[in-house]
Amino acid sequence: MAAAPLAFAPPLRPEVRLPRKVRLGLLDLEGHVGEVISRLPQTPDIEVVAIAHPDAGVVKKQMRNPLLARAKHYTDWRRMLDQEKLDLVSVCNANGPRAAAILACLDHKLDIIAEKPLALTRSDLDSIRARLKEGGTKLGTLLPMRFDSSYLGLKKVAGELGDIINISSQKSYKAGSRPEWMRHYSTYGGTIPWIGIHMIDLMRFTSRREMVEAFSYKAHISAPEGIGDMENTTGTIFRLDNGGVATLHMDYCRPESAATHGDDRLRLAGTKGVAEYMAATGVTLIAEGRKAEVIRDLPPSGSVFLDFVEYAYNGKPTALPFEDIYRANLITIAAEEAAVGKRIVKV
Structure with missing residues (x-):
């Protein structure tokens, strides 16, 4: 459900440090976005700089979290991608338009941690796979x-x-x-x-x-x-x-x-x-x-988000490789x- 709190607090692992600061944008707040937000205390090198969501009231509630309080609010995720200097995007919008949002992030050469499913059609899924093979970006999905x-x-x-x-x-x-x-x-x-x-x-x-x-x-x-x-x-x-x-x-x-x-x-x-x-x-x-x-x-x-972050920015092997994501x-x-x-x- 939209921007719902986690049903339980998962046990915290030690901090995951990254070689550089990573600027994160939250593209909508549906589904398993809590898998990302709940792990921010363990990733001090990740800063949420922007949130795209059509409802200002929903965003205001999320900004009660001190780790989200300084994020800029956009009602249109396309403007967020165009105007912000992002490194990573959490794509947690509705299922229908998700593939288009993922492809737009890939066009901007951004790493992505996306809600599942990535796409609802074979053609959209294959487009994502082909774009990803061009290199330069990493893609994970929220299968916790x-x-x-x-x-x-x-x-x-x-x-x-x-x-x-x-x-x-x-x-x-x-x-x-x-x-x-x-x-x-x-x-x-x-x-x-x-x-x-x-x-x-x-x-x-x-x-x-x-x-x-x-x-x-x-x-x-x-x-x-x-x-x-x-x-x-x-x-x-x-x-x-x-x-x-x-x-x-x-x-x-x-x-x-x-x-x-x-x-x-x-x-x-x-x-x-x-x-x-x-x-x-x-x-x-x-x-x-x-x-x-x-x-x-x-x-x-473990944590699906921390696993992806370690893979994308610390070069560690992932427990959820893209070929498994694609097949699922x-x-x-x-x-x-x-x-x-x-x-x-x-x-």
Whole structure:
């Protein structure tokens, strides 16, 4: 939701120092912009110099944060790009116009950390990829779940499962009252692109398997007024590169009385065992010759923004390379194409 506070404060890592000052512009304040703003105390060499958002009231609230208080406000992000001397832009606008904003930033030779998905069509995604290959800029995307301790732990034990041939995943959220741009397909782009991309990335990341075909259904059934035209139920089946099967089902049916906003689950089934994660049980593993166990020794959680900053300005390897970003976006687009066209779509 627009400019919403983080649901929790992630543990702070030591400061990340950069070889020079980096001037950051915030291009809108939708979605996961909190992944950027919450980490500013750890990046003293990054200065937010400008914020582009059409609503002055929203920006005024954000400027209560001392790290944003000196930023110049623009109602038009194009003017911000033209007039400010920026190094890095956080692109967190609506899904529909996001690709155009990313391409404009690339035209200005700026590094980008963007909300997901990068684009809603193959042509826009390929344009971004082609422009990026010209060099001189770095592009990351806000897929923070890949850096979560539980999914890092699931990836760690996946090597004990043999050949992974079945993957099942779930995302279930409270519907709530959504911002205006999410209530219209032209600016929202669909529930599969908006939240499905998280789990599509995690299925690839943890299993090390590739998705080669997709078929989907989606629907808007007896949905509350607060979500407009958003689909509140979807289901996608993928064929894996080894002939296996992956499934993703999503809904906005989680009751408001639930203790948490979302219920995410991921299960990996292989020829030698099964591992899965859900909040109620944590990461569990049952493998050949072993009793079922809860995996408690999990890797520490990371930060998608700090990972990108270290990669872009300190030359460190990234845990989220662009080819993974591209594939997650491409598979997501294929899954949405399948739902719209009611056909199997090759990735």
